[in-house]
Amino acid sequence: MFRVWYSTESFADFIIENTNLRHDNVVKNRMYESDANNPSRFHTMPDHIRKILYLDAPDLIVERDKEPIFSIEVSTEAGTGHNAFQRFARVAASVENDVPAFYIYPEGAIITRRGANPTWDRINPLIFQALESVMNIYDIPALLYYFPSDIAAFPDASAAPHIGTKGLIYDPDIVRYPGCPDGTSSEMQHMFEAINEIITSTSTHGVIAGRINLLRNLIIRSRRSFMQAQFHSKSLGRAANEMSPASATKHIPTHYLLNYLAQYETPNYSIGELLGSRESTVIYQVNAAFRGDPYPGALAAIDYLLCREGKTYEDRRYNLILAFGHVEIDEQNETISITDINGSSILDFFSAVQNSERHNLLTKNYSDLESNKISRYYMQVRYGSTYSKVKHIRVYSYFADAILFPDGSLWRDA
DNA sequence: GATGAACCGCGAGCTCGGTG
DNA sequence: CACCGAGCTCGCGGTTCATC
Numbered sequence: 279m280f281r282v283w284y285s286t287e288s289f290a291d292f293i294i295e296n297t298n299l300r301h302d303n304v305v306k307n308r309m310y311e312s313d314a315n316n317p318s319r320f321h322t323m324p325d326h327i328r329k330i331l332y333l334d335a336p337d338l339i340v341e342r343d344k345e346p347i348f349s350i351e352v353s354t355e356a357g358t359g360h361n362a363f364q365r366f367a368r369v370a371a372s373v374e375n376d377v378p379a380f381y382i383y384p385e386g387a388i389i390t391r392r393g394a395n396p397t398w399d400r401i402n403p404l405i406f407q408a409l410e411s412v413m414n415i416y417d418i419p420a421l422l423y424y425f426p427s428d429i430a431a432f433p434d435a436s437a438a439p440h441i442g443t444k445g446l447i448y449d450p451d452i453v454r455y456p457g458c459p460d461g462t463s464s465e466m467q468h469m470f471e472a473i474n475e476i477i478t479s480t481s482t483h484g485v486i487a488g489r490i491n492l493l494r495n496l497i498i499r500s501r502r503s504f505m506q507a508q509f510h511s512k513s514l515g516r517a518a519n520e521m522s523p524a525s526a527t528k529h530i531p532t533h534y535l536l537n538y539l540a541q542y543e544t545p546n547y548s549i550g551e552l553l554g555s556r557e558s559t560v561i562y563q564v565n566a567a568f569r570g571d572p573y574p575g576a577l578a579a580i581d582y583l584l585c586r587e588g589k590t591y592e593d594r595r596y597n598l599i600l601a602f603g604h605v606e607i608d609e610q611n612e613t614i615s616i617t618d619i620n621g622s623s624i625l626d627f628f629s630a631v632q633n634s635e636r637h638n639l640l641t642k643n644y645s646d647l648e649s650n651k652i653s654r655y656y657m658q659v660r661y662g663s664t665y666s667k668v669k670h671i672r673v674y675s676y677f678a679d680a681i682l683f684p685d686g687s688l689w690r691d692a
Numbered sequence: 693g694a695t696g697a698a699c700c701g702c703g704a705g706c707t708c709g710g711t712g
Numbered sequence: 713c714a715c716c717g718a719g720c721t722c723g724c725g726g727t728t729c730a731t732c
Contacts, residue, residue: 312722314722315722315723316722335723354726355725355727356726356727361726393728570722570724571724598715633721637713645717666721668723669722669723
């Protein structure tokens with residue numbers, strides 16, 4: 279009846295044995311992230327799990343009667359700057375499929391920088407605003423619980439008893455639950471309580487209806503209120519657009535963008551209607567070489583924080599543009615320019631896509647395929663390279679209406 | 693000094709090519 | 713032709729650097 283998909287088995291045991299899942303027969307299965315990462319195994323994932331994995335893979339997915347009922351992502355890193363958003367795309371991937379998502383993240387972690395005393399690096403509170411936006415749009419829970427730490431009891435990091443593990447408190451049962459958060463902590467107890475509510479709700483109302491009604495549940499409403507309060511108390515009056523990654527965005531009238539893209543228009547081709555249908559445009563400016571983490575997650579978060587009004591990218595109030603390079607706004611000519619700072623080129627994007635094509639079996643002959651390749655071939659016949667591109671290519675092309683490089687551009691017509 | 697933003701090291705799993 | 717070790721890709725969990 280229940281099936282737990284995991285990337286770390288001890289974390290699966292930790293969740294099962296600390297919640298009402300322990301009273302049921304639970305099957306555990308290893309989860310494979312993508313066809314690019316696990317070419318020999320990914321095609322054995324069932325379709326409803328692949329849909330969630332399409333954007334990015336969470337650490338755990340629990341399903342009931344072949345329908346996912348929640349997912350969990352756990353991180354132990356210091357949440358300064360855009361780091362807290364690094365795993366945001368997988369929260370989005372879950373919720374976009376109507377699957378409640380849990381995100382476990384430290385309120386703070388102790389970092390000892392060279393030549394300095396240990397200090398607490400605190401979570402960027404904008405993550406709470408991003409999760410709230412996701413809940414507003416999908417009416418599905420996206421809840422953050424703190425990875426237990428010494429931060430509240432020991433504001434002085436040097437005095438923290440768990441300084442050897444960055445101030446983080448791991449489960450005392452290191453044999454059964456290595457690397458797992460302390461299950462006796464109040465934060466984890468609250469999370470187990472919420473998980474039990476989901477199990478109960480899907481028992482009572484069935485899986486689909488049980489998921490949809492969850493935001494009315496008192497336990498979950500109380501967590502949502504807690505998260506809103508955390509955002510307000512930790513943002514200390516700073517406006518959301520002053521916090522990373524929103525602080526890395528520029529807002530322009532859309533006709534500036536269209537004037538810029540006009541360089542690609544010919545007598546036979548004009549830019550399609552989608553971009554022009556929105557008056558304003560948000561540009562996420564990344565001054566870095568072309569790469570993945572943490573930008574895919576940050577881009578997804580910006581979409582929910584600043585652009586989206588509905589369940590798909592078609593329901594955006596503002597265009598969402600990703601730019602690798604320095605963006606200059608030219609008010610005189612009502613356009614923009616992209617200048618190279620870190621050598622990122624549209625050729626990097628193209629070679630990442632070309633590299634993924636190595637996973638493509640579609641040009642093979644039947645006689646080339648051994649039996650163990652047939653099922654994978656058949657999946658690719660149906661889905662093309664949907665699952666065999668690297669993560670950041672999948673996420674960027676899903677979220678961005680256009681991607682701009684100093685030496686080239688990509689955009690959607692519709 | 694606080695905070696935002698870019699870069700790094702490592703392991704799992706796979707591929708590939710040399711070798712007996 | 714089976715085996716196996718080297719090296720690569722991908723994704724993970726972070727730290728350091730830059731800037732105000």
